[in-house]
Structures are given as C-alpha cells and as structure tokens.
Amino acid sequence: MKVSYKWLGEYVDLTGVSPEELARRMTLAGVEVEEIRPLASGTGLLIGEVLSSEPHPDSDHLHVLQVDEGKERGVRQIVCGAPNARAGIKVIVATEGAVLPEATIRRSKIRGVQSEGMCCSLLELGMNRKYLSESQCAGIEELPPDAPVGEEPLSYLGLDDVVLELSLLANRSDMNAMVQVAQEAATLLGRELRLPKAPLVEGKDPSVLPSSLTPRCSRFALAECRGVKIHPSPRWLRLRLIASGIRPINNIVDIGNYAMLLTGQPFNMYDLDKLPEGRLEARDDIEGEWEAMDGKKYLLQKGDISIASKGRTMCLGGVMTSMECAVDGSTRNILVESALFDGPSVRRTSLRLGLASESSQRFAKGVAPLQEESLAFALALVKELADPDSVSGIALYGGERPERRxxxxxxxxxxxxxxxxxxxxxxxxxxxxxxxxxxxxxxxxxxxxxxxxxxxxxxxxxxxxxxxxLGYERVPSRLPALPPEGGLTPRQERKRALRRMLRHKGLSEALTYSLLPKEEEDSYPYLLPGESLRVRNPLTEERLSYRKSLLPSLLETLLWNQARQSGDLALFEIGEVFSKGKGGERLAIALMGERRSRSLMEGAPYGFFDLKGVLEDILQFLGIKESRVRFEPLRSERQEFHPGRSAVALVGKETLAVLGELHPSELKKRGLRSGSLMEIDLSLLLSLPGEGSKARVPSRFPGTRRDLALLVREEVPFREVRETAQRASRLIKDVLPFDEYRGEGIPAGKKSLAIALFLQDEGKTLGEEKIQGAVLKARKALEEKLGAEVRE
Amino acid sequence: MEDLIQEARRLREEAEKELHEVLSLPSLQEWRNRHLSKKAPLSALMARLREAPPEERGSLGAGLNEARKALEGLFGEKERALREEALTKKLESERVDVTLPGRRDGIGAINPFRLIEDEIVQIFAGMGYRVEEGHDVETERYNFELLNMPEGHPARDMQDTFYLEGEGLLRTQTSASQAHVLEENEEKGPLAIISPGKCYRRDDDDMTHSHQFGQVEGLLVGEGVSMADLKGTLALFARKMFGEKREIRLRSSYFPFTEPSVEVDVSCARCEGKGCSMCKGTGWIEILGAGEVHPDVLRKGGYDPERYQGFAFGVGIERVAMLRYGIDDIRRFYQDDARFLAGFREED
The missing domain is CATH 3.30.56.10 (Phenylalanyl-tRNA Synthetase; Chain B, domain 1)
Structure with missing residues (x-):
C-alpha cells in the first residue's frame, strides 16, 4: 500500500510531523513503512515562460530559448533540445545549481552558446514513466497557460508530495484503506480524525438486481448511474492515484480505484448497455474460455467465481472485468458492483491463472463486510465527477452481516x-x-x-x-524463573563432543543442502535403501528428492573445492536422511587429496585406513568396545567404491557404517581426482552403550612379547589370525600386526604377516617354559586352523 | 738417584707437551698408552725404584707417583673436554630449522551456521532450556494446524512450502517443534525448550534467500509467563550474542501462532544506534520474531490457556551469522568453500 502524505494530511493534522517521524511511529506499531520517497523532486526549480525560440546556430535539433524567469531573475538564455520547446509555453526551469534526482545543473556553453539552466520533463524530476504520456516523456513539461512565472512548480503542480510505502502484515488487510491508515495515524499521533462522509442515499432500485448462487459471494451490492459523462479526472484525483501507484484512465475507472483506495473495498464497473440481460448473479460453476478486459483469454474452472449474466461471465469475481462489458469512452450507463468474495477462492483463481489485480490482492487478504457503505462513497464521487443524469439506490444481496464482535x-x-x-x-x-x-x-x-x-x-x-x-516500551524487562532440569541431555552432549573431537582431529565441519537432483537420489544407498521421498512441487529439478545419504552432497563440496585449488580436504557433516517411511541421522566424512601433516613437506594420500582410523577413534572416544564392531569387505555391484578398498562396519546384524576409497569410474564420472568417503549411522552409533572410565590395576609381574612371521593365504584376514592366536592360550593377551608384505619372495596367492604376541600372567612372573608353551600352542593353532606357515 | 726424579720430570714435561697436540679421543687413547700404560717409560722408572736405597724409596716413589697422578689428572681433563667437544659437534650437526612447519593434523574449521547454532543453543541451555531436536520432515498437523494455520491459510500455500509425495512436507519453521512438545508433554506443565534445525521454503536461491535455512525456536510455558519475561530474556540473549552494550526494542508484528507478536530489533553495533548503512539509517537491526503463545495454540496442544501462558521466539541462524561476521551471501553457508570455512573456529 502506497500512502500519499498530502492525502493523509487531509484527514489527520500532520503539522509538525515529518514523514520520517510518522513512518517511525507507524513502524513500531506494526505498520511498517518500507520506503519514503518524494513523488517528484528537485531543488532550484521555478516556472518560466518561453519568450522566444531560435534554432541553435550549430545544431539541427537544439533551440536557443529566451525564458522569462520572473521579476527577480529576469530573462535568461537556455539551450534546450526538446522537440516541443517553443515560444509562448510555460515550462519548468532548473536554474544554475539545481539538484535533480540524477543531475546537477551548471551554467555551461553548449556548442558555443551560453545556457543558464535547463527546461525539464517530469521524468527528469523523478516521476515514474508509467504515469506520463508519451509526449510528456519525449519533451519538456508544458504547464497550463495561467501558471505563475517565477513560482515553485512542484507545489503549483501538486507534486510536492511524499509517498510512504507500507509493508502490511498478513493480518492487517484493513490497512489497505486510507480511512484505516488515517485512523491509525490519528491514534498514534493523538490527533483528531476528520474522515469524509458519504451517507447512504435512498433511491429506487437499479434495473439490474444482484443475487448469488454460491457461498463464495456472501454479499453483493449494485447501483446504477445513468447518463454519465466520461472524461479525464480532475487533477487532484489524478495526483492522489499517481501517488498511490495507480495510473489514471478516465473519471469512471478512476472513481472505482479511488474509492477502493479510500475504503479498501474493490469495485467493479460494468457498461450497463453491454449486459446480455437485466440480471447479475454470482456463481462458481462456470467453466471454459473467457476473455478478460486485458484482451487475454483464460480457462475458467469450477470454483472460480463468476459474476454472470445469461450464463456468461461478465466479471471474474474479485479479479477482473470481462472484455464483453468493460467501460469505454462511449459508455453512458454504468453499474457499480461492491461485493464480498471468499478470499481463499479469489487467491486460488488468481494464482492459477497468473492474473492478479489490486482487487484480487485485497480480497485474498480479506475485505470488511461494508459493501453498501463503501458503495455510497463511490456513488458520491460519480455524482461529483461524472455528471450523471440519475443515480439509483443500492440493491443488496445477502444483507445480514456479522454483528460487531x-x-x-x-x-x-x-x-x-x-x-x-x-x-x-x-x-x-x-x-x-x-x-x-x-x-x-x-x-x-x-x-x-x-x-x-x-x-x-x-x-x-x-x-x-x-x-x-501504547507502545512496547511500556513492557518492563524481567527474567523468568525456569523449570528445573534443563540443559543438554547426555546424548546431546555426546553428539556435541563428538563433533568437537572430529574438528580437533583436523576435519572441518560442513553443511550442505538436503535436496538432491533426481539422478542423485539413489546414489550411495548402502545405509538407507528404499524409495526416495520426493518433493511434489519442486522449484528446480536440482532440488527434488530428500537425501537418503549425505555423501552425494559432500561429493559436490569436494568438487567445488577441487575446482578452487583446495585439493587437500577433510570434511564431515551431520544431518538427517529420509526415505519413504524411514529416517535417521548420519555422520558423513569426506577426504580428498593428501593428509598434509607438515604442510607441503610431508603428505600421504588419504585412503581407506584414514577413514577406518577416524571410525576407530570415534568408537574409542565414545567408549564403545572395538570388538563390538566388525569390518567386512563391502560387496556391491555398484561402481561407487573401490571394490578392494571399501568396507562395511557391522554391529551385530546392523550396518553401522560404510567406508571406502572411490571407484576410478566414479571419480571419472564426477570429475574428481581422488576421494574417500564414509557414512556412519549416527542414530545407531549414539545408541551403542559406552563404557565410562575405570581404574585398571597394572600387573606387578612383567609381561613379554614374542614375534612370529607367518605366511598365510591372501584371503585370510588379520582378524582371524588374531582371534586364532588369542584363543590358543589364556596367556596371550593381545596380538598386533607389525608388518604385512606381498611380492618378491612370497608365493603367489600368499602374504607374509608379522605379528607380535603379548603374553602376561597376572598371578606370577612368566617363566621361559610357559612362554614357549603358549607360543607353541598359538603356532599350532595358526598352522592347523588357518594353514599358516610359520617362518623361522 | 736424583736422575730418576729428573727423568720423571722430563717424561712428564714431554707428555704434557704432547698432550697439547692431542685433538681427538683416539689420539688421546694413544697418548695414554704411550705415557701411562705399563709399558710406558714412566712405568719403567717405577720398576727402577727397587734399585734405589730403601731410605730413599719412599720419597722417590712419592715423586714418581706425583708425576703419574698429574698426568692422569691431565688425561681426565682432556678426555672430558674432548667428549664435550664431540657432543657439541654432534648436536650442532642435528640442528633443525625451527622455522619449518610442525607435524600436525591441524584443527578443523566449523561452518559458521553450526558455530552460531551451537552458540545460541548454549546460551539458552545455560539458562536452563532443554534442547528438542525436531525433524526436517513434518506433517501439516504440526507445521500448520496446531500452530493456528488451518486449511486454506495463505501460509500453507503451495507457493511457499515444499510438499512431499504422500503426507509429509518439509517444515517451513522450527515452530513445528513447539507443536510437538506441547502435545507430547504429558504433564501439561511448565516447559522451557530450545529447538534448532533446518527449514525449507520455496524461495529461489540468491544472495539473501535460500530454499534451505536454519532457525532456533524457543518456547517457555509457565504460569504468568508474559511479554515482560520475553523482553528480559531476549535482551539477555542479544547482549550475549552481540555484545554487552546492545539493547533491544520490540516492534509490533504478526505471526499466526503468537499474540501479541513482535519483531525484535537490536541496536546497531556498528554505529551504536546513530544510524549507518548496516542498519539502513535506523540505528536498529531486526534479528528475530517472537510473541506470547496464542491461547489457541496452547489449547490445541492440550494446555489450559487460563492457567498457562508462554512466549515463543524464532531466530534465523544465517541472519545472525551474517550480522556477526559480515557475511554477504547466504549461499556461502552451503558451499563449504575451504577458504571461507578456514575463517571460523569455535571460541571458548
């Protein structure tokens, strides 16, 4: 809603209240003034009369004007390029030093001829082109012959106005009416309100009576004006419309708009003689093609409100008049409609057809049930401005209205x-x-x-x-008492600590979009298979499906950074995933390039064991026994992970994580040079019980280490070696690998594995005999169960 | 037997002289073999002691011993000096360039979204609010209906909300958590929760709009929890978030689920409220929306609005981060450009 400061001043005394102060008061009370701007502006302006106009000696389009600028300044010479510059007209002169919205005027020589100012168009004074005629835009403004020479032209023209642009809250649709804006201003400023009055006048019924066949039109008032004279509106009305952002057309159309601005009630004007029959009824069952006043055709469907005559849509209720009965220059008799339409219906129709108007926007936001009072304003204006032969009384359908609440x-x-x-x-x-x-x-x-x-x-x-x-500064400030037992839950603390721990390990915490394009929706489905949850009304195909995995988005992030010379990167993100019917929380990790432990001096390509190390650290950090988690090769036909360097981490039968280096064809497809990814089921991880700290009493007796060099089949995992050796004797407390080797000197299909056995007896010092015995048992078990050869 | 003593003195002087030439531990060892071993001339003199008359043996022996002791002492000194010199050399050869980089994994950066989210949550958790983690996928019931936005409400428009296949939608505000906790709290008694999370709206992404964004919702319900409590709480929040000198002001606004509803402005930190480009000349910057929980929202959540009142607020995470760090483009939060992230770390 655009509000003219001058117009508002007619209803509320604004003496001593600047537009800025008014804006501040209204904004604090919830009527936000988004912008304050002059309707037109310029300093150093005056009205001049062109006494003579000669062609410029050195130009085919410039004129040299002698302009009378009043008693004080006398006659000055101005060089002007406007095609309509000629002797006898009165013009707006910007004198030397004048500041216009986009220029400052200086005394200068134009092609050798002295010029002491500029003749202006309203465009140059900052007026919007849409309110100006073509000739007004092409040349300088021509003022009426009686314009007083030497005076200030903006106030003479009534353009010395300021427009307050209101940004209305969704519940304050009432403020779409000047009467309400004035009410609000008067209250906030504590000043008297002087609103115009338009009494309801009795009269005979119009020849066309309103009715409604749909609850979507609950009130419908009509009045008839015969013998109206159509011509341009007077200047004051045109200016108020312009300040309100509406282009003046002719007096009848302008009256509809002006009365709407004043009362908030949208009106519709029908050319009475173009109606097919003497009846207008509101219906919501008309379908098919319909031509609007703008000359475009629209397809109506059930639910759209029509004001119909003889079954044809004369007006799309609350949206726009039809071409068929629009008022034009030859209109003599009019019918004025003031109705109450269901807001949501108008909004749906308007949105579906992409056809919005001042009227549809008002109905969508809500209009008060004051149809006849508002219509009375419009009729009073018709009487004042269109010289009608007769004006009927108001016929009303749906007279009852809610009582004042x-x-x-x-x-x-x-x-x-x-x-x-x-x-x-x-x-x-x-x-x-x-x-x-x-x-x-x-x-x-x-x-x-x-x-x-x-x-x-x-x-x-x-x-x-x-x-x-009264103002919110009247509300005191105090701190409430809170219910006991606040703060983070242990689970929330653990999650927060885990994020911090990952950052302290050198991984940066990232954030990516949750919606994926269609071609990504089934990528990396290892932890959450199933059908994707898609958006029914996506904005773009890029943001279509809610993600089932965080990995595709993190791959995007890797690519973004690779393209920006940040080739070594370690990231993690925590976020939700959803499929149809299932959801959960994930922790994803993405590594790219090298682990740069000493800047460029030391680096090792990130790979599988970096990922696994992170997971092991997480388990240790959360106090989860490493033995609860089993790593197995990822068996998948999908060419996303490297088949030999990827794994799943299992807890019982549930998958805790999937991790691995990227498959070369995946790297190629995505344009990445390297990448290793891991996704952890965070919901599962945080549900695993963690062990707290406990004191372990170190044994008083020394333990010992014995090493074995084994030759085992390639497919025997270290885990089996460890478990076999450990089970062989209770004295063997731990088994750790210290070397793994394939290649020269090792038969094909085999690998060499060097392990250390750590032996300990809590009760006494281990004697050499016992040690030998335990090692021998381990050897035998490895040989028998795993077919290992122990190398001496 | 005078010559014995003289000979010893000569040998000692000769040895001392030679010792000056000794520059390394091996040659010191050779020197020792030459002058102090059993085969050394000084030892031979000792053997000759037996030839001396018994009454002179004592003083002669003492004289020879003294020469030997002196040489041994010199040997010890020289050995220490040489060892020290060798160690110094070794250490010198092990010297590193201390200006070269250290060995480290580094500390990871943090996306400013997470940084601010953590900070807001921490402020309120510290006051005693519980943290309620909602979900991105919601239903119309919790996102709209229970929050006083019935069917047909403009806020439920297809224009603004991402509706999912089936029943769900992507929540448009974290206030959905409010509806959940009210309904799910079985005691229907006092509540203090803070609920951070992601929200989604059908906005085209540009510098200031994002189809995905973050909010932190706050809700306090109790007997007589009023706008004054809201004002005090948010004033404290503004000071903790933006600095001790910050003030807030409440501006009337509208949300379907609060009544009264307000926008909360914080005094501009850059110009101290005088007016500058950051606050568009007003001296105030809008930071969040808030209000007294609408009685209908309490009622729909099973609460008795005659007995309980409450306030709620919603803070935009990116908005706070953009103000705090002068971030110019909301899309940066979701690009995770390593160079951008590197500017942010947890401070505490």
Missing part, C-alpha cells in the same frame, strides 16, 4: 499477558481512539470490535492492540 476481557488479563501495570483508563482510551467501543463491564472490560478489524478475534488480540497503541 464483542470480546469480554479484563485489566488483570491484559496486564498478566503483557507483564505490565497499565491503568484501566489508558487502556479504554487507547482502544476507543482506534475505533473500538470499550466499556467497563462489572469487573471486566467489554470491547466491541469495528467491522473493519477482521483480525481482532479474542482477548489475546485485544491485549496486543492495547500494547501496540
């Missing part, structure tokens, strides 16, 4: 909600000044809500109204 509240309620100590008198006064009836009612307060305030429904709304008008 009554809300019972109390001062203690209001103060308790606001935390204030307001007095009864100021509360009552504030409400009354805003047009509410507010009376003491026993212990309480009875409030009657004006019909325009469709947003005020209950006690809570009244409390808001009070504090909004």
């Amino acid at each position: 009554r809300i019972k509240t109390s001062l203690p309620f209001i103060n308790r909600r606001l935390g204030t100590a307001l007095g009864e008198e100021e509360v009552l006064l504030a409400l009354r000044s805003e047009g509410f009836r507010a009376e003491k009612d026993g212990e309480g307060i009875l409030v009657e809500v004006p019909l325009r305030r469709i947003d005020v429904l209950g006690e809570a709304d009244v409390s808001e109204e009070v504090i909004r008008l």
